[in-house]
Amino acid sequence: MGQGAGRAAAGRNPRGLTDQVLDDEFPLSMFYEALEKKMRPVIESTAGITGRSAL
Numbered sequence: 001m002g003q004g005a006g007r008a009a010a011g012r013n014p015r016g017l018t019d020q021v022l023d024d025e026f027p028l029s030m031f032y033e034a035l036e037k038k039m040r041p042v043i044e045s046t047a048g049i050t051g052r053s054a055l
Contacts, residue, residue, distance in 0.1 A: 021027060
């Protein structure tokens with residue numbers, strides 16, 4: 001599929017882009033959901049750490 005087809009689908013309806021995902025392609029939304037679940041504890045553990053904090 002060329003770039004023109006993607007732009008045309010996006011211009012009509014954003015869902016057109018998601019409809020173009022092939023069955024064997026991994027949806028990015030699932031990737032980001034899994035990444036967020038794994039990163040949440042790491043990010044929360046850094047709360048309060050600043051460049052001025054003593055370790």
